[in-house]
Amino acid sequence: MTDAAADARLRQPENGAPGPASGSQAERGAELRAALVDQLRTEGKITSALVKAAFLTVRREHFLPEETPLETAYGFDSSVVTKRDEGGGALSSVSAAYIQARMLEQAGLSPGMSVLEIGSGGLNAALIAEIVGEQGHVVTVDIDPEVTDRATKLLDEAGYGSRVRVVAADAENGVPGRAEFNAIIVTVGAWDIAPAWLRQLAQNGTLVLPLVMNGVTRTVGLRRDGEHLTSTSIEVAGFVPMQGIGRHDERLFVLAGPDGKKITLRFDDGAPVTPAELDDVLASGPVENWSGVVFPPATSWADLYLWLAWYLPGFCRLVAEDSSALEKHGTWFPFGVVSGAGFAFFVTRTAPNGKGVEFGATAYGRDGELAAATLVEQIRAWDRDGRPVAGPSIGYWPTGSDLSKIPSDAAVMEKTHGVVTISWPPKG
Incomplete structure (x- = not known):
């Protein structure tokens, strides 16, 4: 159930029962x-x-x-x-x-x-x-x-x-x-x-x-x-999120900028092994890397986020305490990547020809260029291999299943009680 605003109306029972609503x-x-x-x-x-x-x-x-x-x-x-x-x-x-x-x-x-x-x-x-x-x-x-x-x-x-x-x-x-x-x-x-x-x-x-x-x-x-x-x-x-036995907690890393504003990185998996490398990462940068991948206006590219979650090493989501520092680099979205001592996040700008938007990355840190290049590489890979007319197929293989039957072109994500797979139809 998703988040939203607050609350509602006088009660009146269903099925013809009397109630206080006017x-x-x-x-x-x-x-x-x-x-x-x-x-x-x-x-x-x-x-x-x-x-x-x-x-x-x-x-x-x-x-x-x-x-x-x-x-x-x-x-x-x-x-x-x-x-x-x-x-x-x-x-x-x-x-x-x-x-x-x-x-x-x-x-x-x-x-x-x-x-x-x-x-x-x-x-x-x-x-x-x-x-x-x-x-x-x-x-x-x-x-x-x-x-x-x-x-x-x-x-x-x-x-x-x-x-x-x-x-x-x-x-x-x-x-x-x-x-x-x-x-x-x-x-x-x-x-x-x-x-x-x-x-x-x-x-x-x-x-x-x-x-x-x-x-x-x-x-x-x-x-x-x-x-x-x-x-x-x-x-x-x-x-x-689920509560109780099935709850899964993310790992959080807080990056502090020179102005004291903070960006929180949320990792479901693949959190940095040496998080100390991210100390003061926001003090160095930014650098930009544009992919050349252009998408038509008023079109969803939600499948790209799913692609990044599956194929981008160091993938994370981010929450900015003050988004103004991020907005000056283009329209930013809360998806990013950590590579070594670099951090990059997903941005868009008006395409050079004025038609649609171009995808890219803005990065910080000593390895910022590496982080930006890593993100842009997967944006291009999605454009090349994962942007068909039909969306992906998702499978679930419970523990004890014969995993040798998983299709060779499927990516595999381990869970507690089994594995999830995803595969993308070939481009025609």
């Missing part, structure tokens, strides 16, 4: 709900009649904090945080409408199915309950009792209490009381796939989860292919 509020909510569904269909996020009907039925505002404006509740890409930790980080949130719709479509739900949701909030469980109908079964689980108590209350008020079972538990261990599910939908960032999920996934079932791959998340739909899983769909999204 007529004007209900009418405005219905208008916004219909407009959102139209937008989701136009943008290709809703493609089935079942998901469309669910989004037209369930009132999103009921599941959001009480001060959330209706316009936020029905925003196309508005996620809403429902609980934060002491440092202000998001612990639980309601995902943006577009990613909820896509994940439900990825899962391929139909009436009568049994569905497990990992990561509770109430809203998504209500949508699932509408799709699978009275003969279906919905279980939603969360590790935080405060979150499940809230979800239970809201689902009861909305008329779904008898149709959704809410469980407070660490889903890493599986969910007691049901042998298997036709679909499992994970709504928190998952660094790995728990063996218990595979045990409880029906043989022809679908697993949909936001899979974290070296710090970059993609929501992947997976189905069994012999002893491993193969992706059927991949979507761009960001989610709050």
Whole structure:
């Protein structure tokens, strides 16, 4: 579930039950709900009649904090945080409408199915309950009792209490009381796939989860292919991280500039072996290196980030305390690389011919030129080998699988309970 703004609206139970919302509020909510569904269909996020009907039925505002404006509740890409930790980080949130719709479509739900949701909030469980109908079964689980108590209350008020079972538990261990599910939908960032999920996934079932791959998340739909899983769909999204046994902590390195401003580097894997080499790295530089790779305007290059996460040694994400020092080098993005005593980050500028944007790197440190060249090399490699019309294919091979069957052209990323693979179709 992604981060976003705050909270929402008077409550009114679903399914015709009386509630305190005024007529004007209900009418405005219905208008916004219909407009959102139209937008989701136009943008290709809703493609089935079942998901469309669910989004037209369930009132999103009921599941959001009480001060959330209706316009936020029905925003196309508005996620809403429902609980934060002491440092202000998001612990639980309601995902943006577009990613909820896509994940439900990825899962391929139909009436009568049994569905497990990992990561509770109430809203998504209500949508699932509408799709699978009275003969279906919905279980939603969360590790935080405060979150499940809230979800239970809201689902009861909305008329779904008898149709959704809410469980407070660490889903890493599986969910007691049901042998298997036709679909499992994970709504928190998952660094790995728990063996218990595979045990409880029906043989022809679908697993949909936001899979974290070296710090970059993609929501992947997976189905069994012999002893491993193969992706059927991949979507761009960001989610709050998994808690409990399945939690995976990043390593953080803080770089301080001469002006005292700090840049935090976040490593999922491949953190520097000798971080002392990065001391005062921001005092030397910057240097620039432009790739010559040009992309058309108003076009997503999200697959490039995934490519860098997989193939760029020393890949990291970054957070700038003050972005002004980075902005003067072009439009910067929070992806970078550490090479020896050098640090570089991804930047773009208007292409020399004025059509589209050119990708490049800005770097600091004694090995800044090396870091910039390393980043630019992978930008060019993606342009050469990883920029086809079709996106990549992702696989998951649980521990005990015959890894010799992994295709020779696939890259492999080790996880705790298995390995993830990625391969890119050859350019035609």
